[in-house]
Amino acid sequence: MRVLEILAKFCAIVAGFILTGITLMTCVSLIGRNTTGTTLVGDFELTGVTAGAAIALFLPWCQVRRGNIIVDFFTAKCSARTNEKLDRLGALLLGLAIALLAWRTSLGGLSSWNSHATTMMLGFPEWIVYCAMVPPLVLTAVIGLWQAAFGFGPEVHE
Secondary structure (H helix, E strand, C coil): HHHHEEEEEHHHHHHHHHHHHHHHHHHHHHHHHHHCCCCCCCCCHHHHHHHHHHHHHHEEEEEHCCCCCCCCCCCCCCCCCHHHHHHHHHHHHHHHHHHHHHHHHHHHHHHHHHHEECCCCCCEEHHHHHHHHHHHHHHHHHHHHHHHHHHHHHHHHH
């Protein structure tokens, strides 16, 4: 699990750099638009494609830290053992759902590659975004499946 955690942390750091870049680009575009009347062409396209990649890159770290939504209203009075079993079941279901998403994203990327799909203004190849999303989705699925099989460690009882 240590290796998965290191990879998840790396993905989150990359996502942070991407979001910082998006923010700076948006600021430059807005300042230019409001002061000199010039703007960065296609800034909204770049924001859209990079935000999708950044979201996917944050998912592994979220799963490692157990930051996904947990609704414990019905299980608050259950034993720690029961809650751990339910959490492991949730991790299994999340791992399977993200694995399905990774598979379908891979197929979408291949379809985008084959059709030479690009963004409208810049002509940015869409398959690149799919390529950026698949590895963190696979990592998230592996983390979820690992947690389902081996548990969450001692912090589960805190």
